Amino acid sequence: MDNSMQAIVVKQAQLEVGELPRPQPAEGELLVEVKAAGVNRADLLQKQGKYPPPEGASSLLGLEVAGTVAAVGNGVRGWKAGDRVFGLMGGGGYAQYAVLNSQLAMRIPAGMDFASAAAIPEVFLTAWQALVWLARLQPGEKVLIHAGASGVGTAAIQLARALGAEAWVTASAAKHEACRALGASEAIDYKTHDFAEVVADKTRGKGVNVIVDFIGADYWQQNMQSLAVDGRLIMLAFLGGVKTEANLAPILRKRISVYGSTLRSRSLSYQAGLTKDLSDFLLPRLERDELKPVLHKTFNWQQAEAAHQEMEQNKNIGKIVLIF
Ligand SMILES: NC(=O)c1ccc[n+]([C@@H]2O[C@H](COP(=O)([O-])OP(=O)(O)OC[C@H]3O[C@@H](n4cnc5c(N)ncnc54)[C@H](OP(=O)(O)O)[C@@H]3O)[C@@H](O)[C@H]2O)c1
Structure with a gap:
């Protein structure tokens, strides 16, 4: 041979x-x-x-x-x-x-x-780990998935919906239709909108229960603003950098849990x-x-x-x- x-x-x-x-x-x-x-x-x-x-x-x-x-x-x-x-x-x-x-x-x-x-394998396992094993996403909860049209994002939208949760995404505008077709109920163009303002507006200030984040530093403050009480932030990558000046107050005020993982x-x-x-x-x-x-x-x-x-x-x- x-x-x-x-x-x-x-x-x-x-x-x-x-x-x-x-x-x-x-x-x-x-x-x-x-x-x-x-x-x-x-x-x-x-x-x-x-x-x-x-x-x-x-x-x-x-x-x-x-x-x-x-x-x-x-x-x-x-x-x-x-x-x-x-x-x-x-x-x-x-x-x-x-x-x-x-x-x-x-x-x-x-x-x-x-x-x-x-x-x-890689994207569905990553999304499952984030949503189920780390965030313990519950039916009826809202999850905001950044980079919603990414490999991991497209898996996460579908898994979140199949688990009975509501999937919201940020993505560039040309990718919104694809995210909606997979089951995303809100798609935010992060290039033209402050996603934290959109989340606050659409949830009447309550926020989302879970965020799956790949951006890191650039989104830290907006992620903190966007999470509801008892919210969970799952950090999987730092496409937007690792260093930021952080206001930690929301972590205590809203009892936020922050998880990081690499599969x-x-x-x-x-x-x-x-x-x-x-x-x-x-x-x-x-x-x-x-x-x-x-x-x-x-x-x-x-x-x-x-x-x-x-x-x-x-x-x-x-x-x-x-x-x-
Ligand atoms: N921790 C883990 O276990 C784990 C496992 C798998 C993947 N990951 C990470 O998860 C991320 C997604 O992986 P993937 O393979 O699914 O990626 P992908 O298919 O390459 O998609 C990444 C998308 O992210 C968006 N993006 C890129 N830079 C951005 C920025 N600075 N700000 C906002 N959006 C940005 C772009 O979409 P738009 O056109 O919408 O901007 C891009 O198409 C990667 O960073 C990857 O390394 C982590």
């Missing part, structure tokens, strides 16, 4: 095709012949050397794949060569072959293509529990077409650099996926 493979490698912060040895599945792992790999914002940072992979993970880019099982490691139960599989990984997805821990592996629903499956740094057992919890909720709903991954565009995997530029320029609504 030929034990080499082609993969995307980083050379001076640029993506190129390279030749590498195929990874081997260790105990509990699946070797996947990759058919599609999701592109994530984190990949742009890793390419620039700003987001090193966790210890033990592949140094290649790629946090999620869909494909077929090529081989199974010792101790794996329930999976065999040829099975259609998708899931989250610490790295290594931008390659013809990748290893996936069997505890993070999900079966691709019948009728779903590989590109759609590859668009699911990639979580332990295998945490990621496995999250995968199981999400799949129980999501997979039946995907099969019934009640929820869906939002696919912006696919690129041939050898065009990974062009795929990154599409994301860098904020052109996407939902996910960008590489096809192998």
